[in-house]
Amino acid sequence: MKINVFNNENEVLNGLANYFVEIAAKSIANHGQFSVALSGGNSPKKLYELLSSPLYKDKVEWSKVHFFFGDERYVPLTDPQSNYLMAKKALLEPLGLSYKQVFPVDTSVSPEEAAKKYTVDINYYFAGVKVRFDLVLLGLGDNSHTASLFPHTPVLHDKTVSAKEVFLDNQQVYRITMTAPLINQAHHIAYLVYGEGKAIAVHHVIEDKKDIENYPAQLIKPADGDLQWFLDNSAASLLKK
Ligand code: 6PG
Numbered sequence: 418m419k420i421n422v423f424n425n426e427n428e429v430l431n432g433l434a435n436y437f438v439e440i441a442a443k444s445i446a447n448h449g450q451f452s453v454a455l456s457g458g459n460s461p462k463k464l465y466e467l468l469s470s471p472l473y474k475d476k477v478e479w480s481k482v483h484f485f486f487g488d489e490r491y492v493p494l495t496d497p498q499s500n501y502l503m504a505k506k507a508l509l510e511p512l513g514l515s516y517k518q519v520f521p522v523d524t525s526v527s528p529e530e531a532a533k534k535y536t537v538d539i540n541y542y543f544a545g546v547k548v549r550f551d552l553v554l555l556g557l558g559d560n561s562h563t564a565s566l567f568p569h570t571p572v573l574h575d576k577t578v579s580a581k582e583v584f585l586d587n588q589q590v591y592r593i594t595m596t597a598p599l600i601n602q603a604h605h606i607a608y609l610v611y612g613e614g615k616a617i618a619v620h621h622v623i624e625d626k627k628d629i630e631n632y633p634a635q636l637i638k639p640a641d642g643d644l645q646w647f648l649d650n651s652a653a654s655l656l657k658k
Contacts, residue, residue, distance in 0.1 A: 418644045418645070418646070419643070419644070419645045419646070420623070420645075420646045420648065420653070420656070421645060421646060421647050421648065422648050422649070422650060422653045423647070423648070423649050423650070424649070424650055425649055425650070426463070426611045426612070426649050428649070429609070429611050429647050429648060429649045430463055430464050430467050430609075430611075431467070432647055433464055433607060433609050433647040434464060434467050434468055434472075434473050436607060436645065436647070437453075437464075437468060437477070437552070437607075438473065438476045438477055440551060440552050440604075440605050441453075441477045441478070441482060441551075441552075442477075442478075444551040444552075444604070445478055445481045449481065450481045450482070450483060451477075451478075451481055451482045451483070451551050451552070452482075452483045452485065452542070452543075452550050452551045452552075453482060453483070453484055453485070453550065453551060453552045453553075453554065454485045454486060454487040454550050454552070454553040454554065454595060454600075454603075455484055455485070455486055455487065455500070455504050455508075455554055456487050456488075456500075456554040456555050456556045456564070456609070457486065457487070457488060457489065457490070457500025457503060457504075457556070458500070458556050458558075460556045460609050460610065460611060460612075461554060461556060461609055462503055462507050464554075464609060465503075465504055465507035465508035466507045466508070466511075468508060469507065469508045469511035469512050474511075474512060479512050479514060479518075480514075480515075480518075482514075482518060483518050483519075483520065483542065484504070484509065484514075484518060484519045484520065485520045485539065485542075485550070486500055486501060486504070486520075486521065486522060487553055487554065487555060487564040487594070487595050487600065488500065488564040488565035488592055488593060488594040488595065489501060489521070489522035489524065489531075489565075489592065489593045489594075490524075490590065490592055491524050491528050491531065491582070491590060491591035491592055491593060492524060493524060493525070494521055494524060499524075501519075501521040501522070505519075520535075520538050520539075520542065522534075522535050522580070522593045523535070524593070528582035528584075528591040528593065529582050531582065531593050532579070532580045532581050532582040532593050535580040535593060536579040536580045539579075539580065539599070547602065548578055548599065548602055549602045549603060549604055549642075550600075550602070550603040550604070551603070551604050551605060552603065552604070552605045552606075552607065553595075553600050553603040553605070553606045553607070554607055554609060555600070555606060555607070555608045555609070555634075555637065556608070556609060556610065557608060557610045557615055557618050557619065557622065557634055558618065559614050559615055559617070559618050560618065561618045561621050561622050561631065561632040561633060561634050561635075562633050562634065563608070563633060563634040563637060564594045564595055564600065565583050565585075565592035565593070565594035566583075566594060566596075566597060566633040566634070566636060567583060567585055567633060568630060568631050568632075568633055569630055569631075570583050570584075570585070570633075571583075572594060572596060573597070573629055573630065573633050573636065575596045575597075575598070576596075576598055577596055577598065577599075578596065578598045578599045578602060579595075579596055579599060580593055580594065580595050580596070580599070581593070581594060581596055597633075597636035597637060600637060601636075601637065601638060601639050601640050601642075602639075602640060602642070603639055603642050604639075604642045604643070605639075605642055605643050605644075605645070606637060606639050606642060606643070606644045606645070607644075607645050607646075607647060608634075608637075608644075608645070608646045608647060608648075609647050610646065610647070610648050610649075610652045611648065611649040611651065611652050612649070612651055612652055613651040613652070613654060615651075615652040616651060616652055616653070616654045616655040617655060618632075618634070619646075619648065619652050619653060619655065619656065620655040620656060620657075622634040622635050623646070623656060624656060624657060624658070
């Protein structure tokens with residue numbers, strides 16, 4: 418595991434954008450394409466806008482990139498809460514990508530069916546080879562969740578390489594998430610975490626005792642891939658080392 422700490426939000430975004438470019442080039446050189454699972458929420462929006470900006474848009478062979486989602490809110494894909502819609506506006510549409518390159522979660526069916534269909538889509542994409550994303554981007558909630566692996570939810574104990582539905586009691590909403598075993602098969606996993614509001618969660622996940630019920634992001638340990646954290650000083654401010 419490598420922890421990259423940057424002076425501020427702008428520098429951490431550029432740091433991860435450069436890493437994205439590097440892994441994309443290596444993946445395409447190695448096997449002709451780059452499969453990436455995007456994270457949702459607020460933090461990555463600026464990363465996606467940076468990647469589709471004149472600063473970075475010509476640094477990636479976008480036609481060879483295939484986009485999945487590490488998790489999705491169980492809302493219509495036109496809903497402001499949708500991770501797909503956020504990525505579409507910030508990255509996919511500005512780059513003029515073909516819909517064939519993007520694999521959204523089908524939230525028009527039941528949560529359980531949406532998860533099953535997404536699992537089929539992922540397995541179909543990797544047909545004949547091991548399900549291994551080239552890169553999984555992750556964020557971190559201030560309660561130490563990542564993707565939609567939330568504290569005290571059954572999915573934390575799911576050993577299958579799949580996508581599963583999760584019901585969040587406190588929000589009374591469903592989400593669809595990749596399981597930890599699926600994420601952990603990735604070649605590369607990168608957390609993007611910035612802002613002082615995340616400092617305690619970063620400390621819990623990286624340095625605190627093992628407690629996956631309360632700090633689910635501790636589940637993320639790539640089997641034989643590379644895990645990197647991209648933090649700004651504020652998010653890293655409670656790290657002792
Ligand atoms: C989501 C994300 C989720 C996110 C964290 C942090 O769908 O919300 O996938 O895991 O990364 O909740 O979100 P912020 O970046 O908005 O703080």
